[in-house]
Amino acid sequence: MTTKLIHAVTVSESLSFMEGQLRYLKGRGFEPKALSSRGPGFEQFQANEQVEMLELPMDRGISPVRDVRSLARCIWILRHHRPLIVNASTPKAGLIVTLAARMCRVPIRVYTMRGLRLETTSGWKRSLLLNMEKIAASSATHCLAVSESLREQAIQFGIADEEKISVLGEGSGDGFDVARFQHSDEVEKAGIELRDRYQLSKRHVVLGFVGRLTKDKGINELVAAFKLLSHENKQLRLLIVGDYEDDDPVDDQVKWEIENNPRIIKTGFLPDPVAYYHLMDIFVFLTKREGFGNVSIEAALCGLPVVAADVTGARNTIVDGQTGWLVDPENLQDITETLRDLIASESLRERFGEAGREWASAHFSNEVLWKELDSFYKNCLSESLVPASELN
Secondary structure, three states: EEEEEEEEOHHHHHHHHHHOOOHHHOOOOOEOOOEOOOOOHHHHHHHHHHOOOEEOOOOOOOOOOHHHHHHHHHHHHHHHOOOOOEEEHHHHHHHHHHHHHOOOOEEEEEEEOOOHHHHHHHHHHHHHHHHHHHHHHOOEEEEOOOHHHHHHHHHHOOOOOOHHHOOOOOOOOOOEEEHHHHOHHHHHHHHHHHHHHHHOOOOEEEEEEOOOEOOOOOEEEHHHHHHHHHHHOOOOOEEEEEEOOOOEEOOOHHHHHHHHOEEEEEOOOOOOOHHOOOOOOOEEEOOOOOOHHHHHHHHHHHHOOOOEEEOOHHHHHOOOOOOEEEOOOOHHHHHHHHHHHHHOOOHHHHHHHHHHHHHHHHHEEEHHHHHHHHHHHHHHHHOOOOHHHOOO
């Protein structure tokens, strides 16, 4: 017998948050399906996971009329497929799908919190986002947070009681393919070519960042710290992998600096940045808020020391003083002094990097998280006392 399960996200690009998850659960006695709006990655995810895809048009933004239509359509889908478990994440799917699942009396309704956008908003928008979170959480029977600090923040905001929110293992949304980030002949060959392209020698110390170039990601502070430190050290370089976004743009002066400073390398968005991590000596992550902070773990898996912001989500991606250091992302002096110490000590970078690789490999592999999710679902089913005749 198999247990019908639907995992839902708002847009198809977010299906990558569950890569490998449904395929694993399929072999553990579940009949998983994925639900999202149709878009890039929709068909590819279906091919990779070998699961049925359910299309539900949803808008990421505020759109009351279309949201009502999405809710009605979702109710129809759930009544037709009759899952025993629904797991919805990302803000709009979290709201619409958990609400529809409650109306359809789905026994196990999980709301997975991958981050709280409201943390860096204010006024009416903050109030609206908070109410959306509360409705999604109250419509769920269980909540999952992708990090312990996100769980603590959700409790503090009154989104759900502490008994209702769990974290799988040490956190993350899907775990990581550890082998993908390890040093290999292929990575070494790519690294040689990239070092030639960007004129990077062994004398250079490279600070690195991977992600969206927005204020929320701390790009303004990253560039400011680099400018100060590069005046002291002519061999310092900054490697930025990512691209600008119109929503929450960086300051114009910061953008100009990125584009015109000969010591700053910007690659644009890359679908697979692994080889670029191996060009870096220190990974810098000055985000203002995260659900978890995947790039910190990716950097650690590549053997990099990480300087991360002491904020929700990001603080759970390093062991402070052992795999890297936490800093106040609003305190430029704290950031520069911390980076200065790491830049000056190759042995410290190596020690932190090796400790980070071992820690991340032990706690954040795909297999570790998927086993936790399998156990979580089976515990939910046993607690809900679903009749055995319905587990098919």
